Amino acid sequence: MKTVKNRLFRVLKNKARVVTRAGFWKIPHDSREDEISLKVGRYTKPENWDESEEPETHKPRSELTLDHEEFIALIEFLQDNYEPFKHGVKAFIPLDRPFDQSNADQIKALFSLPRKKELVDFILKNEVIPEELAIGLEQAKRRKAIVDFQQMLGNDQVESNWQTWFQENSWVLGSEFVKVLDERHIDTHNISDFLMEAYDGFLDIVEIKRPEGQLRFWSASRDHGNPVPSQGLIKAITQASRYIYEVEREANSIKFLERVDNVRTVKPRGTLIFGRSGEWSSDEIEAYRILNSSYHNLSIMTYDHVLQRARQMVGM
Structure with a gap:
């Protein structure tokens, strides 16, 4: 040298x-x-x-x-x-730089393997993802979904986009629902937005209407000074009630039960998501409470109610 x-x-x-x-x-x-x-x-x-x-x-x-x-x-x-490389390792993550983009590519490659069940079993068996990290990932995913929801509210999305969002984020509907069923057809004439399996194992219905456009929750005119439902809301309530009735009629249909994965169908309940409520006056809030209490098998929510519930569920 x-x-x-x-x-x-x-x-x-x-x-x-x-x-x-x-x-x-x-x-x-x-x-x-x-x-x-x-x-x-x-x-x-x-x-x-x-x-x-x-x-x-x-x-x-x-x-x-x-x-x-x-x-x-x-x-x-x-x-x-x-x-x-000397020891034959083809892919690895350097622990001194764990957050490089190249490491993300390696992790994506692992989680994109086609044998999903074996991958999940491997992760659980070896505690690859600690419980607190799994909870954190789920919370982060839900927070992102809420941000997307807020952006969609400002962009006047078509109803099909809202159906997709609720399909991917059914948790926002509350703990009473555990699964969105693949089937949407009640019969040849009636197609719901979502048929759901509730926590008690029975079938319920969720119907959504886009929050923007001409769909107002309250009518522009009042009755004796009281807020009254708009024609659009009355039509949506009628449609949701009809779906509940038609599901009850199919309760003993073997073909229907097969299509809904044999989820039991007894006295189904419905959830209708309609309109906005962010700028309601105090008497409109009170009128909403009275309106909702008048239906024993139908619960009405606005998109702002959904957003508020979602934010509370993730602690935002």
């Missing part, structure tokens, strides 16, 4: 006719940290070659110079990959 001012050389391999050498170059700077470059070359070795000679004095067979940025990247590459 030979040291010259701001330079350091070392022979990596010395053969009969060829020598391989590496050298550091330090480039001093007044205004920032000094930079280090690396030169690696394979040179033809002349007769009576003196190891102290500079590598530039020989005609290189091959030579590569890495600037400071390239050199630092090479060091990181060697530190992160050499030992795992």
Whole structure:
């Protein structure tokens, strides 16, 4: 090894006719940290070659110079990959830099494996995801869903987009529902937005109407000073009530029970999500309470009620 001012050389391999050498170059700077470059070359070795000679004095067979940025990247590459690669590891996550994008790609590759059941069993058996992390992930997912919900409220989404959101986030409807059924057809003429399995194992109905457009909750005119339901709301209540009635009629139908995964159908209840309530007056809030109490098998919520419930459920 030979040291010259701001330079350091070392022979990596010395053969009969060829020598391989590496050298550091330090480039001093007044205004920032000094930079280090690396030169690696394979040179033809002349007769009576003196190891102290500079590598530039020989005609290189091959030579590569890495600037400071390239050199630092090479060091990181060697530190992160050499030992795992030597031991046959094809994919790994360096624990000193756990949140690099490359690590996210590795995790995605693991969780995208097609054998989902085996993957879940492996994760549970080996406690790969601690309970508190699993809870945190679920909370983060729900918080993101709430943000999406708020954005959708401001974008006047079509009803099909709302159906998709509720399909993916049925938790927002409350603990009384445990599963959205794949089937939506009650019969050949009636198709609900959602048929749900309630916590008690019975079938219930959820019907949604887009919150914007011309669908007002209260009529523009009052009756003796009291808020009254709009025609759109009355139609939606009638439709939801009809669905409840038709489901009751199908309660003893073997074909219907097969389509709804044999979820028991006795006195189904309905939930109707309709309109907005964020700017209601105090008497409209009171009228809503009275309206809801008049139905024994139908509960009416607005999109603002859903949002408020969701925020409370995740502690926002």
